[in-house]
Amino acid sequence: MSTTMPPADPGTSTPPAAAPGTPAGPVLSMAGRGEGTAAAAQDGAPEVHQYAPQWLELREPADAAARATDLLDPLRIRLANLPGRTRGLVIHDLGCGTGSMGRWLAPLLDGAQRWVLRDHDPDLLRLAAARAPRVAADGSPVTVTTVRGDLADLTAADLAGASLITASALLDVLTRDEIHALAEACVGAGCPALLTLSVAGRVEFTPSHPMDAEITEAFNAHQRRGDLLGPDAVTVACEAFSERGATVRLHPSAWQLGAEHAALAEEWLRGWVGAACEERPELTERAQAYLAERLEACAAGELRVTVHHSDVLALPRPMGGVS
Numbered sequence: 344m345s346t347t348m349p350p351a352d353p354g355t356s357t358p359p360a361a362a363p364g365t366p367a368g369p370v371l372s373m374a375g376r377g378e379g380t381a382a383a384a385q386d387g388a389p390e391v392h393q394y395a396p397q398w399l400e401l402r403e404p405a406d407a408a409a410r411a412t413d414l415l416d417p418l419r420i421r422l423a424n425l426p427g428r429t430r431g432l433v434i435h436d437l438g439c440g441t442g443s444m445g446r447w448l449a450p451l452l453d454g455a456q457r458w459v460l461r462d463h464d465p466d467l468l469r470l471a472a473a474r475a476p477r478v479a480a481d482g483s484p485v486t487v488t489t490v491r492g493d494l495a496d497l498t499a500a501d502l503a504g505a506s507l508i509t510a511s512a513l514l515d516v517l518t519r520d521e522i523h524a525l526a527e528a529c530v531g532a533g534c535p536a537l538l539t540l541s542v543a544g545r546v547e548f549t550p551s552h553p554m555d556a557e558i559t560e561a562f563n564a565h566q567r568r569g570d571l572l573g574p575d576a577v578t579v580a581c582e583a584f585s586e587r588g589a590t591v592r593l594h595p596s597a598w599q600l601g602a603e604h605a606a607l608a609e610e611w612l613r614g615w616v617g618a619a620c621e622e623r624p625e626l627t628e629r630a631q632a633y634l635a636e637r638l639e640a641c642a643a644g645e646l647r648v649t650v651h652h653s654d655v656l657a658l659p660r661p662m663g664g665v666s
Contacts, residue, residue: 544574
């Protein structure tokens with residue numbers, strides 16, 4: 344997740360109080376959006392949202408396991424045919440957060456790489472640069488630079504010379520206009536884009552519960568607040584790139600959360616239920632009981648959750664006629 348380049352979700356505030364015996368926790372959604380900072384809430388100041396590094400680190404192993412490795416072969420083929428490939432790859436990571444995408448992808452690609460980490464949070468940029476991988480799959484060097492800025496301002500000119508654009512858990516916190524602008528910038532630069540871990544709007548539990556579908560529906564509505572696309576983002580992104588002549592590949596990338604992911608599942612549950620109740624306050628009383636039951640099962644190692652995401656690989660027509 345990703346990440347702070349887009350505006351943070353306007354409604355990720357504190358969920359209803361947990362049932363007695365369940366510890367309170369930060370409010371975090373599937374995209375990694377955290378609750379407003381304490382400082383922002385003082386003196387009537389507008390609420391400010393931030394991405395919590397602790398959440399991004401907690402979800403990183405599940406993200407790495409979920410990303411669609413099936414998309415890497417067509418990506419490698421395109422990268423191998425790039426003009427000037429011998430000079431190495433230049434990879435722009437949008438909304439880089441703590442840099443988890445680079446830590447996952449850089450060791451899977453051959454050749455020298457220069458990662459340009461883009462985010463508007465200077466603290467996350469420092470973390471990402473400090474923790475960046477240094478060696479590619481074949482032992483070639485990996486270097487990083489950072490750029491602080493807003494995704495809304497990104498143009499094809501900013502991506503000139505780029506070999507690849509990456510992002511993780513980003514699309515679902517963009518508007519339709521922002522996704523079309525992103526597609527325009529990538530296609531205008533003739534640059535492939537690997538956009539991973541966008542929420543798909545589907546969650547499966549074992550065992551199931553009568554409120555599962557109701558909470559899912561409310562959460563999805565919450566994700567669409569303020570013109571954000573939420574679970575509709577992948578469809579819009581595929582259309583935006585296709586309309587501009589890119590070949591688009593789509594692959595599922597679900598989290599599979601079991602007993603070994605109890606800490607992540609607990610935080611995800613709190614944010615998921617909290618956002619649903621903020622969207623539909625009438626759910627609050629029943630949702631408190633639902634959350635307490637789910638957290639108890641999670642702590643006992645009896646709950647399995649599949650949180651569906653999608654990965655998109657967009658391959659624009661390359662510049663200079665290279666196939």
